[in-house]
Amino acid sequence: MTAEEVAACFVKAARQMQELPFYNPHLEVEVHGWQLLDSIGHLGILITPWCLKLLFIPQSDEGLPAFGEDFNLSLPSGDYQLQAARHELLGSYAAASLSSDMLDFANQSQAREMAVAVMQLLLQAPPEPPENPGRRRLFGGRL
Template sequence: MHGREAIEAHYRVAGARMAGLPVYNPALTVELLGWRAVEGVGALGVLITPWCMNLFWQPPADAELPASGERAVLSLPSGDYECTLHEDERLGRHASASLCSPMQDFPGQAEARAMAGEVLRLILAVPEAGSEPSRSGLLSRRALFRRALGGAS
């Protein structure tokens, strides 16, 4: 598992190239929130950048997954989340699911961190007995954000 600092440093380099683009919110900085190992899953957290917010997943090295650019499903007790796989010489194999882009609705880092924290709370929640999530479909980004913002699922 790569450390939070290495992942953040990688995205700060990318941020230097993004700085003048209209999707770039200069009030935000790169931060990987909640980065942790999750048994049987690998490691995950929410990556905040000035241009997007992604669920960032690093599957176990021995996981059998499709090729880079393909979709893989991250299965957690809270539901299934569709991610795109990436391969990078510095970060190795990892996957991401877009949560928000662009980031213009966030006036500052505190608001982005609050949203990222709520997303982490929701995806890492273990359902109560008898309320297992439906595996009939993937939880959409819209449904996840509706839940994070306190709306109906």
């Protein structure tokens, strides 16, 4: 499934959400950073006028727990807890809310910048801790 196909699934919902007080009319539905993750499924950031979510669609429905249950996803930066969901067109997927107050974003560009930054952080392994030289070596063997 492409990013455009995923976004199209949420465009209809956007029309239904317009009356909510946290709906930001300056934003539109977009999926950023959509990519296949180690042959286990697709990962990306869903931008909508009402939320910003991490979205994971597994290669097979068998990889997710039942609707509403927690799902742990291991990424290079660590393990993340998502919630299993289902969409009539997407099938089973898992999502984690990154922001539920989209009124903080003045425009689509700001929301997209946040999505870019989040994807970079998620897919980046944490830095290796510096080697501990030991007290003797650190102080020139004078201890």
